[in-house]
Amino acid sequence: TGKEHWPRGDEKVWKEALRGVDKDVPSVTKSFVNHVQTSLARQAYNLDDLGAYQAAALSVRDNLIVNWNETQLNYTRKNPKRAYYLSLEFLMGRTLDNALLNLGLKEEYRDGVKKLGFSIEDILDKERDAALGNGGLGRLAACYLDSGSSTELPLWGYGLRYKYGIFQQLISPEGNQLEAPDPWLENQNPWELPRLDVTYEVRFYGQSERLANGRGIWQGGQEVVAVAYDVMIPGYGTKTTNNLRLWESRPKRGFDLNSFNAGNYEGAVESSNTADAITSVLYPNDHTSFGKELRLKQQYFWTAASLADIIRRFKQQGKPMNQLPDYVAIQLNDTHPTLAIPELMRILIDEEDFGWDQAWSIVTNVFFYTNHTVLPEALEKWPVPLIEHVLPRHLQIIYDINLFFLQAVERKYPNDRERLARMSLIEEGFPKQVRMAHLAAVGSRKVNGVAELHSDLVKTTILKDFVDFEGVSKFSNVTNGITPRRWLDQCNPELSDLITKTLKVEKTVWLKDLAKLKGLIPFAEDAAFRKEWAAIKQRNKERLAHYVQTTLGLTVRTDAMFDVQIKRLHEYKRQTLNILGVIHRYLTLKAMTPEEKKKVNPRVVFFAGKAAPAYYIAKLTIRLIVNVASKINTDPDTKDYLQLYFLPDYSVSLAEVLIPASDISQHISTAGTEASGTSNMKFCLNGGLLLGTVDGANIEIAEEVGESNVFFFGHLTPAVEDLRYQHIYHPVPLEEKCPGLARVIEQVAAGLFGDAEIYEPLLNTIRQTDYYLLSDDFDSYIAALGMVDEAYQDQDEWVKKSIKTTANMGKFSSDRAILEYAESFWNIEPSPVEAPKKAT
Ligand code: GP0
Numbered sequence: 001t002g003k004e005h006w007p008r009g010d011e012k013v014w015k016e017a018l019r020g021v022d023k024d025v026p027s028v029t030k031s032f033v034n035h036v037q038t039s040l041a042r043q044a045y046n047l048d049d050l051g052a053y054q055a056a057a058l059s060v061r062d063n064l065i066v067n068w069n070e071t072q073l074n075y076t077r078k079n080p081k082r083a084y085y086l087s088l089e090f091l092m093g094r095t096l097d098n099a100l101l102n103l104g105l106k107e108e109y110r111d112g113v114k115k116l117g118f119s120i121e122d123i124l125d126k127e128r129d130a131a132l133g134n135g136g137l138g139r140l141a142a143c144y145l146d147s148g149s150s151t152e153l154p155l156w157g158y159g160l161r162y163k164y165g166i167f168q169q170l171i172s173p174e175g176n177q178l179e180a181p182d183p184w185l186e187n188q189n190p191w192e193l194p195r196l197d198v199t200y201e202v203r204f205y206g207q208s209e210r211l212a213n214g215r216g217i218w219q220g221g222q223e224v225v226a227v228a229y230d231v232m233i234p235g236y237g238t239k240t241t242n243n244l245r246l247w248e249s250r251p252k253r254g255f256d257l258n259s260f261n262a263g264n265y266e267g268a269v270e271s272s273n274t275a276d277a278i279t280s281v282l283y284p285n286d287h288t289s290f291g292k293e294l295r296l297k298q299q300y301f302w303t304a305a306s307l308a309d310i311i312r313r314f315k316q317q318g319k320p321m322n323q324l325p326d327y328v329a330i331q332l333n334d335t336h337p338t339l340a341i342p343e344l345m346r347i348l349i350d351e352e353d354f355g356w357d358q359a360w361s362i363v364t365n366v367f368f369y370t371n372h373t374v375l376p377e378a379l380e381k382w383p384v385p386l387i388e389h390v391l392p393r394h395l396q397i398i399y400d401i402n403l404f405f406l407q408a409v410e411r412k413y414p415n416d417r418e419r420l421a422r423m424s425l426i427e428e429g430f431p432k433q434v435r436m437a438h439l440a441a442v443g444s445r446k447v448n449g450v451a452e453l454h455s456d457l458v459k460t461t462i463l464k465d466f467v468d469f470e471g472v473s474k475f476s477n478v479t480n481g482i483t484p485r486r487w488l489d490q491c492n493p494e495l496s497d498l499i500t501k502t503l504k505v506e507k508t509v510w511l512k513d514l515a516k517l518k519g520l521i522p523f524a525e526d527a528a529f530r531k532e533w534a535a536i537k538q539r540n541k542e543r544l545a546h547y548v549q550t551t552l553g554l555t556v557r558t559d560a561m562f563d564v565q566i567k568r569l570h571e572y573k574r575q576t577l578n579i580l581g582v583i584h585r586y587l588t589l590k591a592m593t594p595e596e597k598k599k600v601n602p603r604v605v606f607f608a609g610k611a612a613p614a615y616y617i618a619k620l621t622i623r624l625i626v627n628v629a630s631k632i633n634t635d636p637d638t639k640d641y642l643q644l645y646f647l648p649d650y651s652v653s654l655a656e657v658l659i660p661a662s663d664i665s666q667h668i669s670t671a672g673t674e675a676s677g678t679s680n681m682k683f684c685l686n687g688g689l690l691l692g693t694v695d696g697a698n699i700e701i702a703e704e705v706g707e708s709n710v711f712f713f714g715h716l717t718p719a720v721e722d723l724r725y726q727h728i729y730h731p732v733p734l735e736e737k738c739p740g741l742a743r744v745i746e747q748v749a750a751g752l753f754g755d756a757e758i759y760e761p762l763l764n765t766i767r768q769t770d771y772y773l774l775s776d777d778f779d780s781y782i783a784a785l786g787m788v789d790e791a792y793q794d795q796d797e798w799v800k801k802s803i804k805t806t807a808n809m810g811k812f813s814s815d816r817a818i819l820e821y822a823e824s825f826w827n828i829e830p831s832p833v834e835a836p837k838k839a840t
Helices: 011-019 027-037 049-078 096-103 106-115 120-124 136-150 257-261 265-277 293-316 321-327 340-351 356-366 384-390 392-412 417-423 436-442 452-460 464-470 484-490 493-503 514-525 527-552 575-590 594-598 616-632 652-661 679-685 696-705 717-729 739-749 756-767 774-793 795-807 814-826
Strands: 082-086 090-093 130-132 155-160 168-171 177-180 192-204 207-210 216-219 222-234 241-251 328-333 367-370 381-383 433-435 446-449 475-477 561-566 603-608 642-646 664-667 689-693 710-713
Touching: 011 027, 027 049, 027 106, 049 096, 049 106, 049 120, 049 222, 049 241, 082 136, 082 293, 082 814, 090 136, 090 652, 096 106, 096 120, 096 136, 096 222, 096 484, 106 120, 136 155, 136 222, 136 241, 136 328, 136 484, 136 814, 155 293, 177 616, 192 293, 207 392, 216 340, 216 392, 222 265, 222 293, 241 265, 241 293, 293 321, 293 328, 293 340, 293 384, 321 328, 321 356, 328 356, 328 814, 340 356, 340 367, 340 392, 340 436, 356 367, 356 392, 367 436, 367 814, 381 384, 384 392, 384 433, 392 417, 392 436, 417 464, 433 436, 436 464, 446 452, 446 814, 452 464, 452 475, 452 696, 484 493, 484 652, 484 679, 493 514, 493 527, 514 527, 514 795, 527 652, 527 795, 561 652, 561 774, 575 603, 575 616, 575 642, 575 739, 575 756, 575 774, 603 652, 616 642, 616 756, 652 679, 664 679, 679 689, 679 696, 679 795, 689 696, 689 774, 689 795, 696 710, 710 774, 739 756, 739 774, 774 795
Parallel strands: 082 155, 082 328, 155 241, 328 367, 367 446, 446 475, 561 603, 561 664, 603 642, 664 689, 689 710
Antiparallel strands: 090 130, 168 177, 192 222, 207 216, 222 241, 381 433
């Protein structure tokens, strides 16, 4: 019959597209079918969803390439000042849906693939996440690129093309986290363009000789080649399609013929192995610094290649190097790219013949440094002997920077030895270490934190001496933001449609001017609107339940409150507080009569997040969560009132399902420890309420949405130091200080969730120093959970809160944040390609 050859879609559409019949066949269909036939060398009858995804991606990519070319041509012609965002992590997630929405082509593709027998949702679901990041810091970089293109700023990203992204997380039946590699490039990546002609050589090791005139000569050692891969970053409703350039390492000589001829086969391929290793894997550590040579090599490889590329582009304009700061601004995302500072000094002095002072003045006008944490274990330090070995010339330059810097400090504060020791770029000890945050602060034009409280803490704690010395105006704040395209329109299309309908403003307008959401406020009082609002939340909960059912085979009840905590596992983020709170609730339920239980509103608690592979306590926390879940989800006394799930392998794509489904989310770090948080913004933008400590951006969210619409608890930042002091010098037995917590811990220790001894090290962190103040915050945490329950009972009021929360989140668009960087730091302006294209 021929039917079996054409199992999908409309045979006529396929045939006409294949024959290239022009009339009536939409261009989307033609381009899709063309890619099936040529790029993929497949045919209609053997095309599966994965193939359809690839064809759709290639076809959408064609559009991006056109815009990308026009964007770059526009920059070359107008030669505006440009900004570069250097980040070791870009947590992009999936691309196809985002590209379709930003190009305004989603509905055309939906119809096009439908006629060919595919569903756009199934196709989108075939894409693998690009997960070249650990968490908040990497996702922030991705949101900023989206906003840079959407506001038409000349902004490029620079990073590394890791062959393996963040590990895949598996959870064993006992509750242990297992790590599997993430070979994300396995089935081809349609979103990158290899630029085999854009290469630079990067040197490691060797000898550095100092000449009398202050210049240095660095030679010998090993040279590795950096090859560029470009990822196109479309703006929303704009032609501007900026570039994210990722470097891959390759051996300079793939094969050492001399060794081979000498019969040393292993030696012949060795250099090739070590060169490849540089960009092989993302380090899976968040908030910890540790002196691994390969990590240092990653940092230098990436900064050296990026700077060489930036300088080559600048020089093409024919301007002298001293004008570099007029055309180039470089944002350092954390201290990871700080070696760019001595590297630019090296280029200016050793290669461009500048004197020290003039070079230093160029450098300190080009760089800008963002700090993301005040946690001591996260502040990068590199052993001096390691830097000396890998980058001998850079160590000399760092020492020179330090010398001139400390001389200036000495002039301002004569005979203040302690101050010099505190401020030095070099920490004394065995070995000595280079303090990267000091180097970044000294070498940059501006230094910023990522939320008001955090920026204040940077100024009053880790960089206080620098504020005293250089004046406060160099230090400022840019509160983080999130892109409303991915984090509302894309992940919550029904809510986006309802907002468009209600505001009577095109979504192309309000998604770029998020303050327009304020127009929703009056509708909080509109019962019909509330009903629609609540129905969408309900369907998003069902979508999540469906995900859990299909991936884990577990049935989640959707008539319950959904309570979500999703983020990296870390003691300071206090997933432990949450799980101990869940156990407290369980024990309370167990003690209730059936009559009492009837008044309880059911609650489903979700956790997701990865632990650093070597972070023992964090892994134990996962284990406890998993084992508590298996106990309480099967306990007939409680399972109708309390369910608990740990969803494995947290990712951007999983966040896109979880966030729109949440009624309440938890952001419960010890006060003063979470720099900003960004998922807090995502939940609130989607009408989820916030349960949190007075920390990071939680504070600014409460300022915007009103304190009556958030649930705050716990001690405040100024109290923390004293409480820690009390723990050590005036300890009070836990049973006395916090009997509720003591009872919970007793039950865990007694084996209520199995494995009694296994949890001892975790429980001891609380019984002993309790550095993260669980015993101080537990009671107010439990009280806050009770307030959440009570508020949820009044659904009308709850939905009003939800609407008002979304309505007041305009400030947290990453468009606002990126424009602050552009205006107050980089001094760059939008450079539109042409009249913006209409998106739908
Ligand atoms: C900060 F220092 N952040 C670090 C780090 O190593 N990794 C990381 O993700 C995060 C902060 O914890 C944050 O508060 C912040 O919002 C984010 O950087 C972006 O500034 C939580 O996501």
